[in-house]
Amino acid sequence: MGSLSESYAFVILGASGDLAKKKIYPTLWLLSRDNSIPKNTFFFGYARSDMTVSQVREKCSPYMKVSAEDEASYEDFWRRNFYVRGSYDNKSDFESLDERIGKVGTPRTNRLFYLALPPSVFEGVTSNLKGCCMAKEGWTRVIIEKPFGKDSESSARLSNHLASLFHEDELYRIDHYLGKEMVQNLMLVR
């Protein structure tokens, strides 16, 4: 999966947080274990907290399912992890992130940015990603978690902001609760 000349950078912005430790890192580990993502994928945690990869690993540990036979693969997963400390509004921090991705990957590194962050920083972060961190060759994708605004006005504002920076096919929006009620109703009907 994936050619040798291209690599992948999965960047978790807000890597010090709750969603990252409970859901994102555990999912990336399972996908990696099952060879469902290319071997030449590198994972970059990014947040303001002063942390090391070992500390991120320690935080995630209670949520990681690792059997004895998976140990080697688990070590390999963490060997492909990096951590970059930076703020959400400082351009030079995003330049450092870009530089780090450039050093680890191949010239053609596809980049996926996952915003595991409070919505208050979505606009600043996405502006800085656009300004400093787009893939030089290859594709860039941005994943945003709910909530997409708190009312129609703020939602439209965020949508317009994102549309000014990215093509629609570069954006993914995740809302775990969309459709939840409908699914619950279906279960009731059954």
Ligand SMILES: NC(=O)c1ccc[n+]([C@@H]2O[C@H](COP(=O)([O-])OP(=O)(O)OC[C@H]3O[C@@H](n4cnc5c(N)ncnc54)[C@H](OP(=O)(O)O)[C@@H]3O)[C@@H](O)[C@H]2O)c1
């Ligand atoms: N937790 C879940 O299970 C869950 C489920 C569904 C959706 N979500 C959504 O996922 C996103 C992240 O959720 P989360 O629970 O991981 O949030 P969180 O732990 O509160 O925040 C994630 C990280 O963002 C930084 N941060 C927190 N408050 C900030 C602020 N006011 N200004 C700037 N940075 C701040 C912190 O990192 P640093 O201080 O190190 O920079 C923190 O570790 C949110 O949009 C949330 O709605 C979460």
